[in-house]
Amino acid sequence: GTIVRRHRIPLPPPHEDQFYTIDHFNINIEVILYARRYKIIDCDQFTKNFLRKMGVRLNPPVDRPDDPYTKERQKILDSRKPLRPYERIDTLKQFLEHDGQVLRFFCVWDDPESMFHDPRELVLHYYLSDDTIDIKEIIPVNSGRDAVPLFLRRDKLPK
Structure with missing residues (x-):
């Protein structure tokens, strides 16, 4: 479902009387939204261009952190693949x-x-x-x- 709707989000305590602005968002930083911690790892080209025009200096992108569930699912899927894939025959x-x-x-x-x-x-x-x-x-x-x-x-x- 929806985690955050479109609205002004207050900063975490002790600054809960202020709200997030465009200056709070950059690559390779952590953002706390309603007690949940999110790490921004990259953004699309439009966002990069927009932030550069606004004068924001972007941090370099970081690698996506490993997800244990995704790794486990990939191991299961790899074990189901045939050792010798079937060649397409005309x-x-x-x-x-x-x-x-x-x-x-x-x-x-x-x-x-x-x-x-x-x-x-x-x-x-x-x-x-x-x-x-x-x-x-x-x-x-x-x-x-x-x-x-x-x-x-x-x-x-x-x-």
């Missing part, structure tokens, strides 16, 4: 160069945990246009297995 170029090109691999899945322990033949398609794969199972005639169109639908696989 996917349109890749799509146009490799559209319709598919690598086909014949595979065997030998699952010792299955009930009948029979190897299953698969065909893996790698689509060069968008780096996706799908896997289809080759089901022999009269094998007793239900014919399903896809073993794994076309999708990107994580590394």
